[in-house]
Each structure stands twice: as structure tokens, then as C-alpha cells.
Amino acid sequence: MSTYLSHLECSKTGDIYPANQIHNLSKNGMPLLARYDLKKIKSELNKDSWCLESAPGFWRYQALLPVANSASRISLGEVITPLIPLNKTVQMLGGKLGNIIIKDEGRLPTGSFKARGLALAVSMAHQFGLEHLAIPTNGNAGAALAAYARQANIKATVFCPEDTPKVNIREIQLQGADTYLVNGLINDCGKIVLEGKEKVGWFDVSTLKEPYRIEGKKTMGLELAEQMQWTLPDAIFYPTGGGTGLIGMWKAFSELKELGWLKGKLPKMIAIQSSGCAPIVDAFKKGLNHANAWDNANTVASGIRVPVAIGDFLILDAIRQSNGFAFAVEDEHIIEIRDMISKEDGLLLCPEGAATAAGYQVALKKGIISKDEKVVLFNCASGLKYPMPKSDKKIDKDSAIKFTKFTK
Ligand SMILES: *Cc1c(COP(=O)(O)O)cnc(C)c1O
Numbered sequence: 001m002s003t004y005l006s007h008l009e010c011s012k013t014g015d016i017y018p019a020n021q022i023h024n025l026s027k028n029g030m031p032l033l034a035r036y037d038l039k040k041i042k043s044e045l046n047k048d049s050w051c052l053e054s055a056p057g058f059w060r061y062q063a064l065l066p067v068a069n070s071a072s073r074i075s076l077g078e079v080i081t082p083l084i085p086l087n088k089t090v091q092m093l094g095g096k097l098g099n100i101i102i103k104d105e106g107r108l109p110t111g112s113f114k115a116r117g118l119a120l121a122v123s124m125a126h127q128f129g130l131e132h133l134a135i136p137t138n139g140n141a142g143a144a145l146a147a148y149a150r151q152a153n154i155k156a157t158v159f160c161p162e163d164t165p166k167v168n169i170r171e172i173q174l175q176g177a178d179t180y181l182v183n184g185l186i187n188d189c190g191k192i193v194l195e196g197k198e199k200v201g202w203f204d205v206s207t208l209k210e211p212y213r214i215e216g217k218k219t220m221g222l223e224l225a226e227q228m229q230w231t232l233p234d235a236i237f238y239p240t241g242g243g244t245g246l247i248g249m250w251k252a253f254s255e256l257k258e259l260g261w262l263k264g265k266l267p268k269m270i271a272i273q274s275s276g277c278a279p280i281v282d283a284f285k286k287g288l289n290h291a292n293a294w295d296n297a298n299t300v301a302s303g304i305r306v307p308v309a310i311g312d313f314l315i316l317d318a319i320r321q322s323n324g325f326a327f328a329v330e331d332e333h334i335i336e337i338r339d340m341i342s343k344e345d346g347l348l349l350c351p352e353g354a355a356t357a358a359g360y361q362v363a364l365k366k367g368i369i370s371k372d373e374k375v376v377l378f379n380c381a382s383g384l385k386y387p388m389p390k391s392d393k394k395i396d397k398d399s400a401i402k403f404t405k406f407t408k
Contacts, residue, residue, distance in 0.1 A: 003068040004041050008032040008211050011314055019066070022128050024209050031208040031311050033251065034066050034215050038258050047230065047261040057108075058116060058219035064255055065120065066215055072127035074119060074152045076109035083227055083376070086357075088344040093337075093357060094364045096371045100357075101233070102347065103224065106382030110143045110171070112303075112350075113220065113380045117244060118144035120216030121205050126152045134202040135159070136189030138241070138302045139168025140381050145205060146177035157202060159189035165302055167385045185297055187308045207242035208311040217245045221252030224376060230256075231263045234373035237359050239352035239380060240271035240280055240326070241306035243315035250318035267376075268369070269324040271315060272359035274299035274331055277307060280315055284326035289313050300331050301351040303380060325368050329358040337361070339389070350386055353379030 008017040010026035011033050017023055019034070026032050041050070041063055051060040057078025059065070067073050086093070086100040093100065105113035118141060125133055132155040135145050142158040149156035156177040160169060161184060173179040182189050193204050207213060225232060232253065238246045246269055256262045273281050276299035283291035294307040309315065319326055338354035341347050349357070356377040363369045395401060 003066055004036040004038075004063055005034055005066040005068070006037045007035050009035050011311075022130070022203070023211055024204055025310075031214070031314065032211040034211055036064060036255065038255060042259050047259075051226065058119075058216070058223060061219055061222045064218070064222060064252070066212055067120070067123045067127060069127050072123050074123045074126060074148050076115070076119070076147060076151055078109060078115065078119065079107055080223055080227070081105050081107050081113075083224075084347060086341065086345055086347075089341050089357075092340060092344070093361045094371060095360065095375075099371060099374045100360065101374070101376050102349070102353070102379050103220070103376055104347075105220070105378060105380045106350065106353075106384075110140070110147045110175075111382035111385055112140035112144065113217070113245065113378075114140040114144035115148070116216035116219050117141070117207075117213030118148050118205070118216065120212040121145075121210055122148035122152050122154065124210075124212045125154060125203060125205070130203045131155060132157070132200070132202040133205050134193045134196060134200070135205045136186050136193050137164075137172075138186050138305055139164045139172075139385070140303055141207070142172040142177065142179070143168060143175065146172045146175035146179075150176040159192050161185050161189065165386055168302075185305065185307055187293075187306075207244050207309075208247075214244050214248045214251065217248035218252040220245055220378070221249030222256070224249070225252070225256055225262060230261055232265075232267045233376045235268040235270055235324070235369050235375045237270045237272055237356035237363075237375060237377045239301065239304050239355045239378065240273055240315060241304040242309045243271070243280070243311050245378070245380070246271060247311055247314045247318055250322065266322055269318050269322040270359065270363065270368070271319055271324070271326040272355050273304055273326070273328045274301050274334065274355060275328040276331060277305050278328040279307060280309065280312060281326045281328045283312065283316055284319060289316060291316075300386075301334060301355050303350070303352045304355070325363070327359065327362060327366075327368075329355050329362060333358040338383070342383070347379075348383030349379045350381040350383045352381065353377065353383070
């Protein structure tokens with residue numbers, strides 16, 4: 001096993017950094033992006049044979065991934081996540097049958113797409129011999145780090161806001177990470193991780209503060225392209241927090257394009273946020289390249305409650321380059337849509353995933369997209385991790401049951 005990874009590049013200045021060293025941010029505090037020898041890939045592999053059939057899930061895209069040492073490929077049984085067309089709710093959302101497809105990332109290990117990023121970050125940490133990783137999280141990233149770090153026998157310390165969904169906090173703890181609740185938001189947790197770097201010696205695996213989580217998230221784009229026979233949809237709706245997935249997919253598409261393996265045009269990248277935390281939407285509207293920190297961030301879609309994103313300019317670049325859009329949806333709308341798709345189509349989305357469906361409805365109304373366009377909505381986690389409406393209809397087994405009520 002070898003890798004085509006050639007170097008890392010500062011996402012702001014283009015300065016080059018060696019691939020065989022441990023990195024966090026660039027010298028000027030910007031995310032580093034992995035670069036591959038695409039010419040060599042093109043000369044040695046081709047579109048129909050480049051995927052490694054024997055590898056689980058996204059590991060099949062090894063040629064465009066950074067892990068060089070097969071013993072460092074940390075796996076928990078990744079799968080290719082399914083594309084599921086919405087059927088009954090398509091009309092209710094205003095769309096056309098066949099044109100709304102959900103990519104259900106809830107099927108991955110630890111029940112969210114954070115598995116993609118953390119599998120790569122932990123594998124690279126293993127390759128570099130790192131012994132202790134720390135992360136700020138709204139829940140799903142912490143769970144994925146905990147699980148992959150255990151699998152790699154690396155110590156993990158996790159900080160999450162104290163109002164993170166209970167299931168998340170418990171799954172992180174149960175999967176062996178030292179877990180702490182912080183009376184603040186994810187950026188407050190991030191400050192603790194940063195401060196502990198010198199004092200404890202742990203390695204910071206915050207979103208985009210190490211170079212490989214984005215390489216894992218990039219596989220959403222590679223996978224989608226392969227699943228759609230190398231022709232992408234007209235638009236991708238993405239629930240945007242730190243933005244790794246959106247930036248990562250855009251990076252994947254540009255790599256595939258450069259390799260000449262993609263047909264047709266690239267999709268519009270549409271970033272959806274909650275109106276309770278919408279810094280990227282605000283910056284997009286104002287034509288800014290960086291977002292202002294969002295005060296009093298609050299939303300049921302905990303995965304996108306990110307008031308400050310270090311990769312804000314990369315998110316905004318990807319949206320603009322793709323002729324995309326950024327807008328916010330209300331929490332009530334998110335829950336209404338989650339409940340509707342669950343009841344009608346039997347698909348229990350997470351609130352972040354439901355936000356993309358709510359966003360689709362808004363986008364149609366605003367004329368940002370038309371119903372003739374084919375769209376993919378990302379459901380980023382299992383809906384089972386989030387609070388659900390209660391169900392309390394009872395039957396007394398000892399009294400006469402009125403069976404007529406079941407026919408209503
Ligand atoms: C982390 C997360 C997001 C946001 O993903 P980014 O790529 O960091 O923007 C959205 N939904 C869920 C469920 C998440 O866990």
C-alpha cells in the first residue's frame with residue numbers, strides 16, 4: 001500500500017508543507033489541504049478500475065486518500081451509504097418524483113458521517129504514532145473519535161456543550177473516551193482543547209485544524225459520483241456547521257474533474273443553516289469572505305450549532321464557485337418536515353437532515369432551484385440519536401379490548 005499524497009497546502013496562501021510530518025494549521029493559522037499527485041494517478045489508474053474493491057466502504061477510494069500504511073487503516077466496518085428517493089413526501093415538498101434523493105449517512109459506524117472524517121484523522125494519527133487526541137464536539141464527532149480511537153488504541157479526550165443530546169454524551173463515554181461537559185458552546189470547548197495542547201500534549205483534532213478529517217468527508221463526494229455513474233446531481237443540499245463536508249465534497253469534485261473522470265457540470269452547493277445559528281448565511285448575504293461570530297447560537301439541529309467556523313472562507317468560496325446559495329430555515333419547520341417524512345416515507349431523518357428537506361421547500365419557493373432539477377439532500381446522522389415525540393397509547397390486557405378502534 002502506498003499513497004499518492006504529495007504535500008499539504010495552506011488554503012489561504014498556497015504555501016507548501018511536507019506530507020510526512022504532523023500538522024495542525026498552517027503558519028498563518030489557516031487550514032491545510034492535502035494534495036495528491038493527480039498526474040501520476042491519471043497515468044497509473046483509470047475511472048473504471050481505480051477503486052479498491054476489497055476495502056470496506058469509502059476505503060475503496062484509497063488512491064485519493066492519505067493513508068500510506070495499511071496497518072494504520074482503522075476500520076469499524078464502513079458501508080457505502082444508500083441513495084433513497086423520497087416518494088410520498090416529494091409532492092408535499094413541492095418537488096417531482098425521482099428528483100429528490102436522500103443520501104443516508106446515518107448507516108455509518110457510530111450513526112453519523114463524522115465516522116468518515118474521524119476514521120481518516122485517527123488512521124493518520126496512528127500512522128504518525130500520536131498517543132492522545134482531543135476534540136470539541138456537538139456530539140457526533142466525539143462519538144466517532146471515541147470509537148475509532150479505541151479501535152486504534154489511542155487515548156481520546158472529548159469536550160461537549162452541557163446541553164449536547166444525552167445519547168451523544170453517553171455513547172462517547174461508553175466508547176471509552178474521557179468525556180467532559182462544558183458550560184458553553186462548541187467554540188468554548190475548542191478553546192479548552194487549544195489551551196491543553198501545550199499543557200497536556202494532546203493532539204487537536206478539531207474540524208479543519210488537522211488536515212485529514214476533510215479527506216474523510218471528501219469521500220461523500222467520491223461516493224456520490226460513483227453511485228451516480230460519474231454524473232453529479234444539479235444541486236446538493238448540505239446542513240452546514242463547520243462546513244467540512246461541503247468543502248470536502250467540492251474538493252473531491254475538483255480532483256475528479258482534474259482526473260477527467262466526471263461527466264457534465266458540477267452541482268450547485270447549497271448550505272443550509274438554522275435561523276438560530278446562521279453565520280455563513282449572514283456572510284453569504286452580505287458578500288463577505290469571512291463570517292462574523294453568531295451570538296446566542298441556539299437550534300434543535302445540534303450538529304449545525306457552530307457559531308464560528310475556521311473554514312468559513314472555504315465554505316463561502318465553494319458556494320459561490322458552484323453558483324450555489326446559503327440560507328436558513330426555522331427550527332419549527334425542521335421538526336415539522338422531520339415528522340412528515342418519518343410518518344409518510346418511513347425515513348427517520350436527523351434534524352440536520354430534515355433541515356435540508358425544509359431548505360429544499362424554501363429553495364423552490366424562492367426560485368433558487370426548479371423542480372426539474374435533481375437534488376441530493378444529506379441526512380448526516382441517524383434520527384434515533386435525537387429527541388422524538390412521545391408515544392403513550394395504552395392497552396389494558398385485563399379489560400375488554402374494543403377492536404373496532406384499530407380499523408379507524
Ligand atoms: C457535524 C454535523 C453536521 C455539520 O457538518 P459539517 O461538515 O461540520 O458542516 C451536520 N449534521 C450532523 C448530524 C452533524 O453531526
